[in-house]
Amino acid sequence: MDPSVLLEMVADAAGDRRAVGALTYGDLHARARAVAGGLSGLGVGNVGFVDEYSETVPVLFYASAMAGLPFVPLNYRLSDDALRAALARIAPAVVVAGPEQRDRCAGIDGITVLGADELPTGPLDSVGPGDVSVLLFTSGTSGEPKAAVLRPDHLTSYVLSTVDFLGAGEDEAQLVSVPPYHIAGISTVLTSLFAGRRIVVLPAFSPAAWVDLVTAESVTHAMVVPTMLGRILDVLAERGESLPALRHLSYGGGRMPAPVVERALALLPHVDLVNAYGLTETSSTIAVLGPQDHRDAISSEDPAVRARLGSVGRPLPTVELEIRDADGAVVPVGEPGEIFVRGEQVSGEYLSHTATDDDGWFPTRDRGYLDAEGYLFLDGRSDDVIVRGGENLSPGEIEDALLTHPLVDDVMVLGVPDVEWGEVPVAAIVPTGPVADEAALEQELREYVRERLRSAKTPARIFVRDELPHTETGKALRRVLRTELAAETPA
Amino acid sequence: MIKPGTRLWSTTCSTAVVVVRPPKGDVALTCGDAPMAESEQPAQGGTPKTEEDGGTLLGKRYSDADSGVEVMCTRAGDNAIAADGRVLLMAGARALPASD
Numbered sequence: 001m002d003p004s005v006l007l008e009m010v011a012d013a014a015g016d017r018r019a020v021g022a023l024t025y026g027d028l029h030a031r032a033r034a035v036a037g038g039l040s041g042l043g044v045g046n047v048g049f050v051d052e053y054s055e056t057v058p059v060l061f062y063a064s065a066m067a068g069l070p071f072v073p074l075n076y077r078l079s080d081d082a083l084r085a086a087l088a089r090i091a092p093a094v095v096v097a098g099p100e101q102r103d104r105c106a107g108i109d110g111i112t113v114l115g116a117d118e119l120p121t122g123p124l125d126s127v128g129p130g131d132v133s134v135l136l137f138t139s140g141t142s143g144e145p146k147a148a149v150l151r152p153d154h155l156t157s158y159v160l161s162t163v164d165f166l167g168a169g170e171d172e173a174q175l176v177s178v179p180p181y182h183i184a185g186i187s188t189v190l191t192s193l194f195a196g197r198r199i200v201v202l203p204a205f206s207p208a209a210w211v212d213l214v215t216a217e218s219v220t221h222a223m224v225v226p227t228m229l230g231r232i233l234d235v236l237a238e239r240g241e242s243l244p245a246l247r248h249l250s251y252g253g254g255r256m257p258a259p260v261v262e263r264a265l266a267l268l269p270h271v272d273l274v275n276a277y278g279l280t281e282t283s284s285t286i287a288v289l290g291p292q293d294h295r296d297a298i299s300s301e302d303p304a305v306r307a308r309l310g311s312v313g314r315p316l317p318t319v320e321l322e323i324r325d326a327d328g329a330v331v332p333v334g335e336p337g338e339i340f341v342r343g344e345q346v347s348g349e350y351l352s353h354t355a356t357d358d359d360g361w362f363p364t365r366d367r368g369y370l371d372a373e374g375y376l377f378l379d380g381r382s383d384d385v386i387v388r389g390g391e392n393l394s395p396g397e398i399e400d401a402l403l404t405h406p407l408v409d410d411v412m413v414l415g416v417p418d419v420e421w422g423e424v425p426v427a428a429i430v431p432t433g434p435v436a437d438e439a440a441l442e443q444e445l446r447e448y449v450r451e452r453l454r455s456a457k458t459p460a461r462i463f464v465r466d467e468l469p470h471t472e473t474g475k476a477l478r479r480v481l482r483t484e485l486a487a488e489t490p491a
Numbered sequence: 492m493i494k495p496g497t498r499l500w501s502t503t504c505s506t507a508v509v510v511v512r513p514p515k516g517d518v519a520l521t522c523g524d525a526p527m528a529e530s531e532q533p534a535q536g537g538t539p540k541t542e543e544d545g546g547t548l549l550g551k552r553y554s555d556a557d558s559g560v561e562v563m564c565t566r567a568g569d570n571a572i573a574a575d576g577r578v579l580l581m582a583g584a585r586a587l588p589a590s591d
Contacts, residue, residue: 001495001511009509009565013549129496156495160511162587165550165563174589184591191591223591250590276590285590316587 001156002129004032004065006194014166020199021055028193031059036066038120039094040127044112046090046135049073049180050083050105051098052203056116057180058189060096061134063119065152068130073180075137077472080104086137087111089147089351094120134186135351136280147351148280157344158283159190161318168197175222177202177210182473184223184253187284197221207231211241218245223276225253227474230260236267243268252276252285254474255378255396257403258310265298277312277376279364281355283345287321287376289313304371311375312368319343321376322361323369336369336379336394367394384478386415386425393457395478398425401452405445407431412468413459414478416485427459428481430468438464463488492517493560499527505534506547506568512554512561514574520560522547523570534566545571553579 007029010017015026023031039047047064049057049072057073064071072090074083076098083104087095091110096119105113114120129152137145174192176199178185192199200217202210210232213219224232229251236242249264249271256275264273272291278284289311297308315321322330323337331337340361348355348362356362367379379394386393395413402411410430415423427445435441442462450458463485469477497510503523520527547553547564554561555574562572562579572579 005496005498005509009563012507013565153495156511160552160563162590165565167550187591191589195589197589221589248589250588252590272588274588274590278590288588288590290588 002065002068002152003133003155003159003190004036004062006156006159006190007032007062010166010193010196014196017170017196018198019193020058020201023055023059025193025196028058028062032062033066033124034121035059035063035119037122037124039063039069040067040124041122042094042112042120044069044092044094046070046072046093048087048090048093048095048111049097050076050087050095050101051116051180052076053176053178053180053185053201054116054203055199055201056096056119057185057201058193058199059119061186061189065130065133066124066127068127070130070132070135071186072135073186075179075181076101077179084108086145090135136181136183136186138280148347149349149351150280150283150347151349154283154345154347155187155190157318158187158285159194161345162285162316163191163194165194166196168192168195170196171218172197172220173200173217174198175200175202175210175214175217175219177205177222177224177228178253178473182225182253183278183280183284188223191284192221207235211235211239211243214243214246215241220245221248221250222246223250223252225474226251226256226260227254227470229256229264233260233263233267242270244270246271248272248274248291250274250276252278252312254476255380256310257400259403261294261309262298265294275312277378279366281346281348281350281362281364282319282341282343283347285316286319286341286343286345287312287315289375293375307371307377308375311371311377313376314374315341315376316343319345321370331369333370333372336367338382339364339366339368339376339378384414386413387423388415388418388425388456389421391456393425395425398427398449398453398457398459401449401457402427402429402445404452405448407433407435407441408445410468412476412478412481414482416460416482418460424460425457426461426463426485428463428465428468428485430465435464493520497529498531498565499529499562500532501535501568501570501572502526502528502532503535504546504568504570505566506564506570506572507531507566508547508553508562508564508572510560511552511563512559514555514558514560516558518555518558518560518574520562520572520574521576522568522572524573527572534568547572548581552582554582555579 501522
């Protein structure tokens, strides 16, 4: 079913509600339909978008769906070469680009560049649902970005199985602060609007601007990635603000340190916290740790319940989830392995190949384990596992141990080649303040890990750095750190 | 064969629905015992025909286990929907918190 039918349903039932910016649901639907008519006459195969988030995103998303064309939001932070290579892959296409992006997109065979104020319009002849709704380039933390394919049925089944139609009150507003090329930036156009919740856009994230906009627009709902939350909490603590309008804050898209969650619960006691785990390839969320889970965990003295603050919750009722070992066998409770998922919202398909097996199971390349109550804990990417003398070590466990040290502000652990062990863990840390003697700190931290874990898990080296490489949405770029460390340490 | 995304209107009350899951085979959808229309109908007045024929509620999903058909109500009405005479049952509410 074409995802634009979901917008049409809300526009029919509550056309006067505000959808995004000054547009009501009726306006948004009419605008998307007019643009769809213009797009369908162009003879292109894709509709690209290269700009910061704006109300053009929902307009183009639904217009593309109505015209039966894939919507392709691209990362405007890519280098010129990488951006142009990605654009060449989606030709023939019309690409809507921001004023600062237009020149970078110009002169590519089969690519027509338009400004957001130049969208074509026209009458729309009836077209069936397209084959593909969205093409989204994955962040490519471990290599070349892959173009994930999301089809109409993936997106509509995700919405219908997770959102109550018009379930939001008229006063509810959702703040979008992730970029349009992040899966949550796309899925919110479906889920928030199907719930009848108005979308408020923050085009470029800064923690102060986020806090200001929540107050100015009486934002009730928001979604942030882990790196945003810590910085937002710093601003709130500094200003002594508590965001009384905010009711619901979800976070996801990367590893969230438990101390940050505890701080959020303390600073925002009136806010429902939700931890969501999902991937581009699964049409967004596949597991959630809900508000009550957070409250139960923080107030529990049972270590197993308390530990759930670090969990991503339980799989959605419509998603099957298994943890499998390297041979493909399902592992017992508590044992780590690779996370496999199956369900109507799961695509697992890329332009180049399909990762999903014949039975519909998608290997996420994420590692994790389930506790006795079915709560899922993430344990890093399969590609990041360090194999030391035949033993699998998780960087996350070592990072968590180092993060509890008062002098460590940020940390990344990765494996480097070693003659004796094959591979050994090394760490790079950002200290909380100036360090007088780096060698002494390294010694102290190694001893600290050895006491808490064991010697196999103790980093062979600990490097002190000013900052660590992340994607702008907070994913660890171990690949970049590996290159940096290799350049600094002679073999 | 009814496709997902098909919109249907009651001819006996104000009910309107969208088919969100297609039936496995041919099935006749009725509302208030009359066939549903595939074009927009003005909201009709009407009274429930039977005790279990309790009407439709906005935003709720109704399904028929036998045929697999599932519809979502986009305009509430007084009469219930049936598939080959079997009254569609309201699917349970889902309590999933907003996550994106």
